[in-house]
Amino acid sequence: MLGLVLAAGAAIMTAAPVAAALRVVATTTDMAALVAVVGGDLVEVETIVPPATDPEAFEPRPSDLDRVRHASLLVRVGLGYDFWLDALINQVGDKRLMRGGEGYLDASTGLPLLEIRGQSVVNEGGHAHGVANPHYWLDPANAVIVTAGIAEALFRVAPAERNRIFANREHFLAELAARRQRWSAMLAPFAGVKLIAYHNSWPYFARRFRLDVIDFIEPKPGVAPSPAHVAHLIGEGREAKVRAIVHEPYEPEDASRLLAQKLGVPFVRLATSVGSLPQTRDYLALLEFNVATLARALSERSP
Amino acid sequence: MEGALSVLLLPFTVSVAFVLIHAYFGVHVLRRNIVFADLALAQLSALGASVAFANGYAPASPAGFGYALLFTAIGAALLTLSRGVTRFVSREAFVGILYVVATAATILVVDRSPQGAEHVKRILIGSILTVEPADLAKFVALYAAIGLLHWVLRRPLLSVSSESRPEGRSALAVSAWDFVFFLSFGVVVTSSVTTAGVLLVFSFLIVPAVIGAIFSRQLLVVLLVAWSVGILSSAAGLAGSYVLDLPTGAAMVAAFGLSLVIAGLVKALIFTDAGQRYANWRMAACAIAASALVLVLLSSLWLIINPTADQPLAAVFERATGLGPAHFLGERDRDTYESATRDMVRFQGEVDRLNSQEKAARYQGAPLPDDEIRRIASYQQSFSEMTRGEQFVQEVLRGKARSRERWTVGLPAIVVAILGLGLLARSLRRNRST
Numbered sequence: 001m002l003g004l005v006l007a008a009g010a011a012i013m014t015a016a017p018v019a020a021a022l023r024v025v026a027t028t029t030d031m032a033a034l035v036a037v038v039g040g041d042l043v044e045v046e047t048i049v050p051p052a053t054d055p056e057a058f059e060p061r062p063s064d065l066d067r068v069r070h071a072s073l074l075v076r077v078g079l080g081y082d083f084w085l086d087a088l089i090n091q092v093g094d095k096r097l098m099r100g101g102e103g104y105l106d107a108s109t110g111l112p113l114l115e116i117r118g119q120s121v122v123n124e125g126g127h128a129h130g131v132a133n134p135h136y137w138l139d140p141a142n143a144v145i146v147t148a149g150i151a152e153a154l155f156r157v158a159p160a161e162r163n164r165i166f167a168n169r170e171h172f173l174a175e176l177a178a179r180r181q182r183w184s185a186m187l188a189p190f191a192g193v194k195l196i197a198y199h200n201s202w203p204y205f206a207r208r209f210r211l212d213v214i215d216f217i218e219p220k221p222g223v224a225p226s227p228a229h230v231a232h233l234i235g236e237g238r239e240a241k242v243r244a245i246v247h248e249p250y251e252p253e254d255a256s257r258l259l260a261q262k263l264g265v266p267f268v269r270l271a272t273s274v275g276s277l278p279q280t281r282d283y284l285a286l287l288e289f290n291v292a293t294l295a296r297a298l299s300e301r302s303p
Numbered sequence: 304m305e306g307a308l309s310v311l312l313l314p315f316t317v318s319v320a321f322v323l324i325h326a327y328f329g330v331h332v333l334r335r336n337i338v339f340a341d342l343a344l345a346q347l348s349a350l351g352a353s354v355a356f357a358n359g360y361a362p363a364s365p366a367g368f369g370y371a372l373l374f375t376a377i378g379a380a381l382l383t384l385s386r387g388v389t390r391f392v393s394r395e396a397f398v399g400i401l402y403v404v405a406t407a408a409t410i411l412v413v414d415r416s417p418q419g420a421e422h423v424k425r426i427l428i429g430s431i432l433t434v435e436p437a438d439l440a441k442f443v444a445l446y447a448a449i450g451l452l453h454w455v456l457r458r459p460l461l462s463v464s465s466e467s468r469p470e471g472r473s474a475l476a477v478s479a480w481d482f483v484f485f486l487s488f489g490v491v492v493t494s495s496v497t498t499a500g501v502l503l504v505f506s507f508l509i510v511p512a513v514i515g516a517i518f519s520r521q522l523l524v525v526l527l528v529a530w531s532v533g534i535l536s537s538a539a540g541l542a543g544s545y546v547l548d549l550p551t552g553a554a555m556v557a558a559f560g561l562s563l564v565i566a567g568l569v570k571a572l573i574f575t576d577a578g579q580r581y582a583n584w585r586m587a588a589c590a591i592a593a594s595a596l597v598l599v600l601l602s603s604l605w606l607i608i609n610p611t612a613d614q615p616l617a618a619v620f621e622r623a624t625g626l627g628p629a630h631f632l633g634e635r636d637r638d639t640y641e642s643a644t645r646d647m648v649r650f651q652g653e654v655d656r657l658n659s660q661e662k663a664a665r666y667q668g669a670p671l672p673d674d675e676i677r678r679i680a681s682y683q684q685s686f687s688e689m690t691r692g693e694q695f696v697q698e699v700l701r702g703k704a705r706s707r708e709r710w711t712v713g714l715p716a717i718v719v720a721i722l723g724l725g726l727l728a729r730s731l732r733r734n735r736s737t
Contacts, residue, residue, distance in 0.1 A: 112680065115658065116679075116680045116684050116687065117683075132680070192666045206665050224552065225550070226545070226548045227541070228544075230310050231307060231545070232306075234306065234309075235306060252425055
C-alpha cells in the first residue's frame, strides 16, 4: 500500500516538470538534437520526420498537425528542405508560429550557405533543394550559429530562463570545441581525399574536413542512375583515384556497392542525421560516428 | 564501348532469363484474361517481404524469402478462388482490389519501419542495372526448375488456362491446377520484382505475349515470337538507356511499348494479304496526313487565340528552322532579346565560376573564412536572380513576337491546313465511290 502511494507520488513528481516544460517541435531529428542541448530539461522536444526517413519525401500526417498546434516553438531546417511545414503552419493558423512570429525559428538564418541557387524556392530538375544546399548541420562549426539562434528563440518564449539556457549552450559549446579539435586531427591526414557520394549531402562536411566529393551516384533524388552515368563514374573514379564511396542510410545500396566493388574501394555508410543509425543518438555522436567511420575506412586503404 | 559492355552485360543476361520465363507466363495470363494478376501477386509478395523487414529480417535472408513466399501462396489461393467470382463480376475487378489493398497494406507496414520508403521505391522501380552474378545463378536455377515443372504438367495447365470450364475435369481438380499455376507464377514474380521492379516485370510478362498473340494462335509460334521480341526490346532498352543517359528500368519499359507499336504496324502493313495490305498502307498514309494537318490547324488556332501561352508546335518550328522569336521583333526589341540571351549565359557563367571557386577551396589552398562564403553566397544569389530576370525579359519578348506571328504565320497555316483537309476528304470520298 505504502509502495503504491510512493509510486504514485513519484509519478506525479516526474510528471510535473514535463507539464511545465516548453513544447518545442523540430522538423528533423538534427534540429531536435540541437534544441535538446540548448533547452536541457526546460524543453520537451518532438520531431516531425522520423529518423532515417528522407525529409524531402516526407508526407505529414494528422498527428503532426496536433504537434504543431501545441508547440511553443517551431524549429525548421529551412532552405526548402522541410517545405511541407508551411502547409501545416497555415492550417493551424496561429500567428505566433508563422514566419516572423515569436514561436518560429528558421535555423538556417545567418549561416554561411553553400551552393546557393537564388532567393526563391525553385524546383530545378525535380530537385527541391531550392535556396541552397540544406545539409548545414553536418559542419560542426555551424552548430555554434544554429544553437545561438535556438537560444535566442528560447529567450523569446521563456525570458525567465535566460541564465539556464545560456549555461546549457556554453556547456555544449565547450564540449563541441574540444571534440572539433580531435575530429579535425583525425581527418587531417586525409585532406584533399577524393570521394564519390550517393547524394549531394556532404558539402558542409567536406568543407570543414577538407574533402573532395567529386561526383554523386544519384544526382537527381528518386531517379535511378543511368548506365551511362554509372560507367562515367567508374571511369572518373579510377582517374581521380577515388578512395571511398559514401552512402546515406535511407537510400538503396545496390549502385553504391556496385561502384565500390568496381573501383575496389570501401563502401562507407555515413549518417546524414541524428538517429538514422543506432550509433548516432545525439548531435555530437552523429559527427563522432561520421568522422571516426570515415577515418577508419580511409586509413584501411592508405599505403 | 568497353565501359558500356562492362555495365550492361549482366543486366542483359538477366533480362534474357526474365524474358524466357515471363513471356511464357504472359501467354497463360493472356489466355486467362487476368492481366494484372502479376501485379497483385508481386505486391502480396512485397507485402510479405515488408512484414519480414518490419520484423527485422533482411529481404534476402531465408526468413525474408519465407515471408514473401507465404504471402504469395495466400495470393495464389485468393486468385484460385477468383474463378468462382466470375459468376458475378469480371475477374479483373477482383484482381485489382487484391492489388490496391496489398499495396496499401505494404505502405502501412513499412510506415512503422525505418527505411520503409526506400523499400517501397525499390519494389516499384527495381534496380536491374546493379544486379549481381550470384542473382543470375539463382534466377537461372529457379526458372529452370519451374520451366521443367510446367513442361511436365503442360497438358492440364494449358487446358485450365485456355478454357473457362475445362471438360472432363472436376471442380476440385481445376482449383488444384489453378493453385499450382498461380503459386509457380507467384514464385517467379516474387523473384523478379525485387530486381526489375513492378513496372518492368509487367512489361516482360505482357508485351512479348501480346505481340506473339498478334501474329499467331499456335503456342510454339507465339512463344518464339514473344521470346525474340522480348530479348530484342530488352537490348534496345538497355542500349537506349546507355546512349541517351536514361534510368534503365523506365527506358526498358518504353522500349517494350515502342516494340508493340512497331509490331502492330508490321502486322498491318506487311503480314496481311495483298489487297488488305494496300488498303492498310493507304489508310496509314491518310491517317498520318490527317493528323499532321489537324495538329497544324489546332496549333495555329491556339496561336491566334492565346499567343503568349505555351506553343509547342511553334517552339518546334522555331528550333527546327532557326527562325527564333528575334526574327519577328522590331530592331530595338531584337537587340534587347539578344542581349538578354547573352547576359543569361554570362550570369550563369559567373554563378558557375563562383561555385567551382568555392568547391575547390574546400580542399585546396587556404580554406575560405565564413564571411568570404557569405560574400560568395550573396553574389550567387544576385546572379541567379539576374538570370531569372533576363529569362523574364525573354519570355515577355517571345510573347510579343508570337503575337505578331499569329497573323503572319498562324493565319496562312490555318488556310493551308483547311485546304489540305478538304483535298484529303475529297480523295477519300472518290476512292470510296469507285
